[in-house]
Amino acid sequence: TEECDIGVYLKRAMALAAWLGDARANRDRAAELAERGGDDGARAELPAWLEEIRAWVEDNLPPAYRYPARRMSWREAHVWHRKLHERGWVAPAWPREFGGMGLTPYEELQLHEVYETFGLNTFQNMGLTMLGPLLQRYGTPAQQQEYLPRILSGETYWCQGYSEPEAGSDLAALRTSAVREGDEFVVNGQKIWTSLAHEADMMFLLARTDPAAKKQQGISFLLVDMKTPGITVNPIVNLTGAKDFCSVFFDNVRVPAKNLVGEPNQGWTMAKSVLGSERIMIGHPRFAKSALQALRQIGANRGLSEEPVFRHLYRGLAAEVADLEALYVRYLDALRNGRQLGAEVSLLKIRSSETWQRIVEALRETAGEQGALDAQEAVGEGLSVHAAVQFLHARPATIYGGSNEIQRNILAAHLLKLS
Numbered sequence: 001t002e003e004c005d006i007g008v009y010l011k012r013a014m015a016l017a018a019w020l021g022d023a024r025a026n027r028d029r030a031a032e033l034a035e036r037g038g039d040d041g042a043r044a045e046l047p048a049w050l051e052e053i054r055a056w057v058e059d060n061l062p063p064a065y066r067y068p069a070r071r072m073s074w075r076e077a078h079v080w081h082r083k084l085h086e087r088g089w090v091a092p093a094w095p096r097e098f099g100g101m102g103l104t105p106y107e108e109l110q111l112h113e114v115y116e117t118f119g120l121n122t123f124q125n126m127g128l129t130m131l132g133p134l135l136q137r138y139g140t141p142a143q144q145q146e147y148l149p150r151i152l153s154g155e156t157y158w159c160q161g162y163s164e165p166e167a168g169s170d171l172a173a174l175r176t177s178a179v180r181e182g183d184e185f186v187v188n189g190q191k192i193w194t195s196l197a198h199e200a201d202m203m204f205l206l207a208r209t210d211p212a213a214k215k216q217q218g219i220s221f222l223l224v225d226m227k228t229p230g231i232t233v234n235p236i237v238n239l240t241g242a243k244d245f246c247s248v249f250f251d252n253v254r255v256p257a258k259n260l261v262g263e264p265n266q267g268w269t270m271a272k273s274v275l276g277s278e279r280i281m282i283g284h285p286r287f288a289k290s291a292l293q294a295l296r297q298i299g300a301n302r303g304l305s306e307e308p309v310f311r312h313l314y315r316g317l318a319a320e321v322a323d324l325e326a327l328y329v330r331y332l333d334a335l336r337n338g339r340q341l342g343a344e345v346s347l348l349k350i351r352s353s354e355t356w357q358r359i360v361e362a363l364r365e366t367a368g369e370q371g372a373l374d375a376q377e378a379v380g381e382g383l384s385v386h387a388a389v390q391f392l393h394a395r396p397a398t399i400y401g402g403s404n405e406i407q408r409n410i411l412a413a414h415l416l417k418l419s
Contacts, residue, residue: 027319028312046114050107053089054114067119070242070389074157074199077123081154090152091128093332098136098144099152105332109325112286116293124195127151127158129281131204134273138221138262147202147223159197161205161224161248162271164190171206171271171402172216176250178207180257180264185209185222187230187253193400197246198235200226210265221267223259230254239392273340280331280341282401283348285324291359291394292321294385298366298377313362320355327351343414346407353397353404360394363387 021029046054065072065080084090092108094100103111132151135144150156167174176189187207197203203224210218226233230253235243262270295314296305304310331341331348364371367387376384398404412418 024312024316028315030319030322032315046110050110050114053087053111054117056087057115057118057120061118061120065120067384070240070386071244071393072123074123074125074196077125078154078157081123081125085153090154091132093129094132094152095136098132098148105329108332109285109329112284113289116286116289125157126160126195126204127156127202130160131158134204134270135261137273138270142258143223143261156201157196157199159194159200159203159226159246161191161194161203163193165192168193168403170406172219172268174206174208174219176205176207177211178209178220178222178255180209183257185220185255185257185260187222187224187250187255189250191248191250192245193236194246194248195244197226197248198233198243202226203248204261206267206271209267213265216268218265219267219271220264221261221270222255223261224253224255228253228255239395240389280328280335280345280348282397283324283328283331283345283352285321285328285352287394287397288321288324288352288356288359291356291363291390292317294387294390295359295363295366298363298385298387301377302366304366310366317355317359317362320358324351324355343410346402346410349401350398350404350407353394356394356397360387360391364391 017023020026060083062080064076081090088099089101091098091100092103092111094102096102128151132148135147139147147156151158161176162171162174164174164176174189176187176191178185178187185207187205189207191197191203191205194203203226205222205224206219207222208218209220212218224231230251232249232251234247234249236245236247238244261267292314295317299305299310299314327348331345334341363385364387367377367385370377371387371391373388376386402410
């Protein structure tokens with residue numbers, strides 16, 4: 001009705017659309033400008049530090065790392081990790097005092113864009129992206145001195161011990177216990193969906209240390225050597241045929257008390273910090289950008305680049321990726337400025353995972369029969385796209401790290417104050 005402001009805003013939007021063009025027209029216009037900038041035969045001038053990295057990657061990146069059809073294992077990736085470490089480029093987001101590059105959020109995004117021009121995806125490394133920043137904030141000087149250099153060098157590879165069979169999206173329901181006995185904790189229980197646990201040297205683990213406390217209290221954060229007696233790791237084969245996930249069993253596993261991070265029973269605070277880092281990591285636009293590049297390559301390979309329906313589809317998805325990049329930089333910048341992200345980071349996880357899924361769905365449809373086959377389509381000299389694997393990799397993205405349904409509940413409860 002005229003009594004509500006929403007009607008005024010609607011009429012204003014209608015007038016602006018008539019004057020400036022609707023959302024579809026502006027998406028197409030923005031995409032066209034972006035395409036002109038990328039197709040004029042000239043590469044945009046890069047800052048000196050970034051040009052140095054670009055030239056070195058061009059000369060040194062092995063062919064096996066360019067546009068890999070599947071996520072590489074740590075055994076495959078660690079050689080390149082160590083090369084980057086030797087150059088001082090392995091930890092873009094870490095402060096310089098801890099051995100990182102100290103890049104701003106925008107500079108880090110620029111770096112990933114350079115990597116993407118070579119088909120180089122960032123390898124999963126929870127030590128770098130999750131544990132390292134946590135130890136920089138909560139770890140003791142001894143823990144920082146012992147673990148941070150080994151994360152940087154690749155000497156130690158970490159996995160995350162969070163999810164359990166009865167504690168996935170509701171992580172605070174975890175049952176794995178850690179009982180203090182002298183200078184040790186004795187750990188019993190099970191973790192599941194633990195990425196690359198069969199390759200990991202160490203695990204950062206959440207365990208219940210006070211069973212009488214409320215659900216989100218009485219949890220502690222421990223660092224566990226995966227070679228400790230009593231640990232059993234069973235790999236789980238996923239839909240792509242890879243052994244990316246594992247079940248991990250703990251049977252009277254003894255962990256030194258010095259491996260406790262922070263105070264006893266205060267692990268939930270650190271868990272939320274790591275979950276925020278995980279959602280930032282999951283929300284990184286590189287996954288959607290890589291899929292968008294594959295869609296462009298498949299379209300060009302099939303002569304669809306100038307076909308109106310495909311161009312409109314591609315441009316709309318490209319605009320979504322640009323929006324995602326802007327949101328990512330905003331959140332990352334807030335973190336770098338010392339602000340703790342709360343419930344709002346859930347929005348990034350939702351946007352990233354669902355954008356990625358929309359792109360790979362378009363990729364699968366564009367690839368036709370190839371989109372359902374375990375086969376790669378050549379899209380250029382030494383380049384290929386595996387549409388089916390990309391599609392399958394993206395399917396669980398709306399589930400892991402806390403399902404998107406849970407993320408929407410978090411937004412509703414904490415930002416919109418809906419009960």
